């Protein structure tokens with residue numbers, strides 16, 4: 001290549017470089033967040049203040065939390081600070097120098113003692129508690145039952161003695177938290193347990209548990225404050241009815257399905273059959289329990305089958321556990337049932353105009369959970385509204 005040609009080449013290379021470089025300078029810097037980057041609920045507040053404020057009162061946000069000092073029952077003082085199993089054997093709730101404990105006593109002599117570390121449940125009905133021993137979380141023998149305002153023997157625990165060996169497994173956190181990392185330990189090919197990383201635990205069900213990781217959404221909208229159209233976020237409106245229900249079914253379709261992988265990574269819009277094996281005959285054959293299985297019950301209702309539009313959002317708003325009562329829910333029924341052919345006998349009931357719920361979604365006891373109170377022969381049932389809407 002001669003002198004002139006080479007100069008031209010160098011010049012053109014420089015031009016290309018300058019253009020490329022200046023384009024780089026002009027355009028947006030590359031986004032660094034990826035599809036799985038979490039932003040954390042606190043970052044949503046600046047742009048979604050109202051949703052955020054409502055959400056703080058929603059039971060989802062407080063369905064698990066670390067227990068700090070003597071803050072174990074939130075807003076109540078239990079009538080007793082111990083639970084007697086027998087004349088000789090009791091478990092006392094005690095304050096010690098590093099927190100609150102459940103301590104077993106046999107004729108006044110101290111036995112096993114474990115600290116309250118985690119509360120599971122929003123406490124609407126009940127709290128149950130976990131205590132760390134290394135990477136293992138044990139369920140404490142006593143739970144707190146709000147209707148009794150007192151300590152009860154934890155569900156399904158032996159009746160005659162305090163039981164300290166029940167594990168709280170990661171599965172509980174798949175429905176009661178937003179993230180948990182854990183590893184299965186093995187010895188000689190046999191499973192020896194699950195080790196949970198306490199630091200990875202994100203308490204409560206947060207925004208991104210229901211909406212998917214929002215790192216890219218937050219990054220984009222902070223850099224483009226003038227953009228009013230949501231970017232990098234699944235739009236609920238664009239989902240099918242099945243997809244909308246699946247977003248709740250991750251946690252509201254019971255616990256007896258065949259699970260394929262942990263549900264923490266599920267995003268709305270995704271196919272739930274990647275997580276739960278569909279068509280499990282044992283599961284389909286049994287009548288769903290009222291506890292934790294609103295999806296399957298609702299799907300058995302004629303309202304669901306024949307309306308073709310009913311989903312969870314027909315009656316529930318996702319960010320507020322509304323305490324408006326059954327009259328407000330009944331208005332949702334009336335919005336589809338303007339005329340009803342009730343018999344004379346039914347019409348004689350005073351609540352027929354204002355409370356459809358107690359007749360058509362009656363409160364029923366869970367068969368899976370109930371509570372043993374001290375010195376009582378009968379157990380206290382866990383009552384829930386049956387989501388199979390029907391004539392009972």
Ligand code: HEC
Pocket residue numbers: 039040041043044045046047048207208211214215217218221222227228229230231233234235236237
């Ligand atoms: C810098 C501002 C900003 C931040 C921070 C932000 N968003 Fe948004 N978001 C927007 C804007 C703008 C829209 C579109 C207008 C609207 O719907 O409010 C939007 C819309 C949404 C929507 C509605 C999508 C639809 O159905 O239309 C969801 C859900 C959402 N954001 C979730 C989140 C979550 C979760 C977080 C926190 C992890 C978050 N956003 C943080 C700006 C932000």
Ligand code: HEC
Pocket residue numbers: 041044045048051052055060205206207208210211236237313318319
């Ligand atoms: C229990 C699941 C759940 C949680 C937790 C949740 N959302 Fe939502 N969110 C939904 C659903 C479902 C919708 C769609 C509602 C509809 O369109 O009827 C929605 C809608 C929205 C919208 C658009 C409509 C509106 O109300 O403005 C925004 C914005 C939003 N969510 C932000 C958030 C933020 C921020 C948080 C956390 C502070 C959060 N969400 C927590 C389920 C949830």
Ligand code: HEC
Pocket residue numbers: 059060062063120121122123124125174175176177205209210247248249250251252312313316318321322
């Ligand atoms: C990650 C799991 C999870 C997802 C996803 C989820 N929920 Fe829940 N939901 C729970 C748990 C756990 C509770 C019990 C909270 C408590 O009281 O401790 C609950 C409670 C509720 C309640 C009762 C609130 C009250 O105060 O009585 C309603 C209603 C509800 N969920 C509706 C929905 C709807 C609708 C969706 C889908 C948009 C949804 N949930 C998605 C786990 C989930």
Ligand code: HEC
Pocket residue numbers: 120121122123124125126127128168169171172173174175176250251252253254255290291292293384
């Ligand atoms: C498949 C999802 C799922 C799993 C797994 C799950 N739960 Fe729940 N849990 C729920 C839902 C949904 C509710 C609330 C409504 C209901 O009972 O239907 C609930 C309610 C509760 C409550 C009562 C909350 C209140 O304030 O009334 C406690 C306590 C609780 N669960 C503890 C646990 C423990 C401990 C485990 C593990 C052994 C566990 N849950 C496993 C979904 C689940």
Ligand code: HEC
Pocket residue numbers: 302303304306307309310314329330332333334335336337356357360361389390391
């Ligand atoms: C989205 C519309 C819609 C909503 C909301 C709705 N329903 Fe229905 N419901 C229907 C349709 C459609 C049918 C089937 C046709 C019929 O029987 O009217 C039905 C059927 C029924 C039946 C007869 C059931 C049977 O097995 O024969 C009862 C009872 C009923 N609904 C009560 C209620 C109550 C109570 C509520 C509120 C908790 C409610 N519905 C909410 C649409 C709805």
Ligand code: HEC
Pocket residue numbers: 245248252290294295296298310311312313314315316325326329332357361383384385386387389
């Ligand atoms: C036709 C209206 C309607 C629909 C649709 C509906 N619910 Fe409900 N739900 C109610 C009523 C009414 C209650 C009782 C509220 C109360 O006691 O304050 C309730 C209570 C709940 C509770 C509290 C525990 C219980 O069972 O009593 C949960 C959890 C819940 N619903 C989840 C869901 C989920 C998930 C879906 C979708 C699969 C859904 N609901 C669909 C009306 C409805």
Ligand code: HEC
Pocket residue numbers: 330333334337339340341342343344346347349351352353354355356357359360391
């Ligand atoms: C006292 C209990 C009771 C109350 C309250 C009640 N129902 Fe009914 N409902 C019944 C019974 C029982 C039947 C079966 C027919 C009969 O004997 O009246 C029925 C039948 C129905 C049907 C099926 C018949 C038809 O017209 O398609 C619907 C729909 C219905 N009710 C909706 C409602 C709605 C909506 C409300 C609230 C505004 C309500 N019910 C309040 C007991 C009740």
